[in-house]
Each structure stands twice: as structure tokens, then as C-alpha cells.
Amino acid sequence: MSKQKYYITTPIYYPSGTFHVGHCYCTVVADTIARYKRLRGYDVFFLTGTDEHGQKIERKAKDNNETPKEYVDKIVVDTKDLWKKLGITYDKYIRTTDLEHEECVKKVFQKLYDKGDIYLDSYEGKYCTPCEAFWTETQLIDGKCPDCQREVELLKEESYFFKLSKYQEKLITFYNEHPDFLEPESRKNEMIKNFFEKGLEDLCVSRTTINWGIKVPFDKKHTVYVWLDALINYISALGYASIDNKNMEKYWPADLHLVGKEIFRFHSIVWPALLMALDLELPKKIYGHGWLIVDGAKISKSLGNYKDPRLYIDQTSADSLRHFLLHEVTFGQDGNFSEELFLEKSNAELSNDLGNLVSRVTAMVEKYNNGIIVKAENVLKEDIDIDLRDLAVNMIVNVEKQMDELKINDAISTIWQVISKANKYIDLSTPWILSKENKKERLDCVLYNLVETIRIITIALQMYMIETPARIFEQIGVEKDIISWNSAKEFGKLKDGTKVKKGINLFPRIDLKKENIEMEETKKQGSEEMKNIKEIEKTEEKGYITIDELEKTELKVGQIIKVERIEKADKLYKLSVDIGDKTRTIVSGLVPYYKEEELIGKQIVVVVNLKPIKLRGVESQGMLLAAGDSDVVKLLTLDNNTGDLENGTTIH
């Protein structure tokens, strides 16, 4: 009898910087599903990796005076270390720079070209030469490059295209026939509304402007578009189109592609279409999970609102972090993450509920019975015994059901119900009184039921915890023969005479007050560092200008005397600014960052000789100087607005 197979993947992550808890989240979820399936007896293949080509990497490497390969090699080593610390049990780590992968991509490209699904055409768009990037009309800001604010030019580029449009009808049919293919439902709706109602356009799958990537086999001046390159990893990892393709035969189609919501689109449209073009079976399910939100904002480098996840692990344990990510975040939706929340939850659920349960039970067995479990003929004498048994035995069945529906947080809640019940059972059965009154038979029975319940709980914990289960098994002295998944479906397997030995605390409590102070400090330091780094990056990127060029800009002190909102514009204010001799109207996108009353009266820096431009029908005669990016924007103001300088004073 061969085992049933299960093939699960994470996205291959883009190594343009260090990884954060968001990456951990996705990977931990995948690892948990993989562990769970293995416990259920599946032959699991779990794939993760890194997507190492593309312009951004090329540029980053250049900044570091490295070749792209050197640059990504270092990050890969670091990533593997992180996954090791988190206990990620991947079966293969794929890199898009692997030779086998590159060969596979070339073969796929060739195959699709031969078939006529890839064709040569030209791509026309607005191109920013310094940034080497094409932008769509909607991305441009005031008709200029959103990255560097420079002029863009209309450019025609020769490109290969994939006939995505050809598969539109087939895809719709497939979605309809396989309602479980895309999950959660909400994202599926978003996708279909956004794309299919407009109609699919063919996808540009090569670039001549990018070097760091896989070359088109029959046209070397073209580089394969990174998305096509990346998606193929799911089959190249199994040896598709290579001599050794036994894994492909064994594991394909994938049972679950786990992806973030931001790349759901590529996985739900382009990937299935590619597979159709290759005459391959489609995956069973693609799941778009949510994001972790920190203090109401998404995790971003410019905000500096994240730390190396290893710091959290060092502070507590890998199991603590895994527990938080899996239990606290509703799978599929966005979830909150903060250090405070994390430590609070760890204390409440791991230290107080689980750790303390094991601690008090093992302590009692040692204290009242010299560490020996005595199993009576019938251990279920009272209603509370039966209640406990029922809950424990049903737990594993419910966990199975919830895990199969990918309701991981529900499954963990189910386990916690039993932990709570066991804590309550102690209070109801009062072993300390039984001991005092010498009711040995009843005491043996109670202790047996408790340790047996812990055994069952611990078996369930194995699906997502990496170190704790073994530590508990050791303390309660159970042998290997009664820790299998199925053995948790039966109550009473714990043997008479089992030796229990209280160990050190499983999850020591964290002193939140103390941690809070340190947290504030590291937060401050973190944002300071981020600021400095950002400053340095900015000056480096833009290079030097001469004094003459600087003099071209005429700067003056101005004071905001009137603020109005502009109709139908989300971000724009119409400002009246006093620049001494006259008042200028300036339109500025400050709505997300400043309230109207905060702006009134401020003395600010104005570029007075900027060519006027119409924004939403209002002419803007100048520009305010402000610092920041899309996340934070601060106006440059004069010290405390003391009014020492008159409006209209020249700045130099």
C-alpha cells in the first residue's frame, strides 16, 4: 500500500532584504500543514525557496559592490538559518538560480514558443531611463516617474508575450467546476471582478532591459520575465522536463499553493493558464492568506516597524512564536502583530495555561505518589472524569476536521479547550484534599486522568510545536508506542507504573513591565537607524549636482493662511500661501498626513519658480518642501514658527 501524497508550497520569497515575521507567518503555516499531514500518514513534499532574479536584486548587489549571485547567496544562508531556528521542515529549498531550475524555465519557454502560445511583439509604454522601468499611465505621478520624479519617455520595446487571453474562457470554466480551487472566497471574488470582467490581456514575458535573469534560449538579448521564472519553480523543483522527473510523477499536481494576498492574482490567473498551456494538471487549491499588521500599518521597511524574528525567538522560543502566529492570526485575513500582544499571549496561553498545567500535575504526582502513576481498573468513576475523557478524545477528531478545512486557529482553540478543562478538573477534584484525607484510590484515579489527558494534548501539539512535545513526553514518562496521532483517539493508554518527573518550566513567564521599557528603547533606536539609512541611501542614489543647478531653485519662506479640500480628490488640499509680496495657491497631497487646522499658520518652505500645473482642475503655483515617503510625510517648517522671519524671505 503506497501512502497518499501531499505536495505543499510557500511562495519563493524575494530576497531583497532581511525577512520579517510576515515571511515567517506564511512559512510556519505551511510547515504546520506539512507536519499535520505527516502525522496523518501522508507522504509529504514541502517546498520553499527564494526568487533571486530581477532588477531590484541586481541593483542591490551593485550598491554592495557584489555580483548578484554573491548578494543572494548570503541572504539564502541567512534565510536557511532563520528557517532552521523556526523548525521549518521543508523537503526542498529551491533557488531560481539553481541550474536545474534555469534549464527547466528555458525548456518551458521554448515549448510554449513552439506551440505558439508565446509570440514576439512590441511593448509600448512610458519608460524612465534612469530607473530602467516601464510604468503604466495610472502609476505615473503628474506624468512623471513615481520613483524618481523625473520625466518619462514613450518607448517601444521588443518583447515576447504569453497568450493569456487565449485561456480566459478555459479558466472561467475551471473556476466554476472547481469551487474550492481559489480560497478564501473573498479574494476569488475580487480577482474575477477585477480581471475577467475587463478581459485578460496577453502577458509580457521577456525584457531586454534587464540582465540578471534567465536568457530566452533562442533570443539571447531577452531575459525571461521574473514572474514566469518564479512560477515555474513549483514544477522545476520536482524535475519537470528533466531526466529525473520521478518526483513530478509522484507529487504533481500540488495539493496546496500557499501565497500572500498580494501575489494571489498571479497564482490564480497566470499560473493556471501556464499549466494549461503545458498540458499539465492544475493544483488542487490556491490559498491567499492575509498579512500581519503592526500598529495599524503593514510591515514595511520605510516604517522600520519590524525586527529580525530571531529576536522574538531568543526572547521566548520558536514554539511561542509559532503558537502566536497560528493561533492569534485568523488564517486568510489580516492579523495584528506587536511585541506586546505577542508576549501577553505567550504568558496567558503558554505559561499560564499549558506550562502551568504540566507543572502542577507533575508536581502533584511527585509529591503525593513519588512520581508513580497508578492505573486502576476503572478510572472513570465520576461525571467530571467522563466529561474530561470525552472532551479529550473528541478533540483529535475535531482537530482533524478543522485542519482539513485549513482552520488552523480553530484547531488550536480546540486543543486549548482541553487544556482549560484539565485545569478546571484539578480544582473540581481537589487532589490536595484527597491526599490530606488519605483517599488514595480516588487520588490515583484523578492523577491518572490528568496525565493521560496531557498525553493526548501533547500528541495534538506535535502538529505545530517543534520542541515542547518532546519535553512534555519526557516529563510524563510516556514511551514512543503511545505518542502516535491515532493513539490520541483512545483514553486509557497510559500504563500503570509510568514514572513522572517534573522538569524545568516549559514556558517561563516574561515580565511585561520590564520588557516594555526595553521595547520602547529598541523601537526608538530602530527608527533612528532606519532614518539614517534612508538618508544615506537617498543622497547616494541621486548623485551630485553643481551649485548652479541648486541656484536655479528659488526658495522662499511662506505662511499657510487658508486650507481647503478639493472636491473628488482624496489627498489634495488647496492651500493659500503668503510669500510676502503676494499670495500663491498651492495644491498639495497632504490630506493623509495633516489635518486642516494643523496646517493653518505654519511657516514653510516654498519653491516659487516651479512651472504651474493643474491638479484636479486647480492651478498649483509652486510646491511645498516636505520629507518622507508614502508612509510618513513631514513638512519642512521654520523653527517653532516664531515669526522671526518675514514671509517672502529668500532661503539659501
Add this chain to the structure above:
RNA sequence: CGCGGGGUAGAGCAGUUGGCAGCUCGUUGGGCUCAUAACCCAAAGGUCAGUAGUUCGAAUCUACUCCCCGCAACCA
């Protein structure tokens, strides 16, 4: 009217097919002493954003309105 998600107790959230509004933390009071100042019990706290409608019955279905957050082809 670009698309999508959300608005439920002080905070963070859950509420498949419409049937007395729940969970965790926090707060207040009590119990216990086996345990990691942990555990157990109880109480307070909500016009389920708003308005109108369908229904015997709506947090749940329909329509409209208000507010928040993402996305718009690089981001876990």
C-alpha cells in the same frame, strides 16, 4: 459611483445555511493553595456603524448612507 475587505463589550477578535449576542485579554468581587503571583468561580460592560425594507423572527438577507483599511499589475 474603479475594485475589494472591514465597522460586534475598554482592547483584540469569532459568529457555516436568518432562531434568546459569544471568545480571549483587561476591570471588579470571591474561592483555592497542587502550580510558573499561576488556577477556578461570579459580576459589570454591547441600539451588533446608520437608515429603510423582506420575515413570525435579522449581527446574519436586500437597498441606500457614513467611517476605516488595502489594492490598481515589484511587496509574505
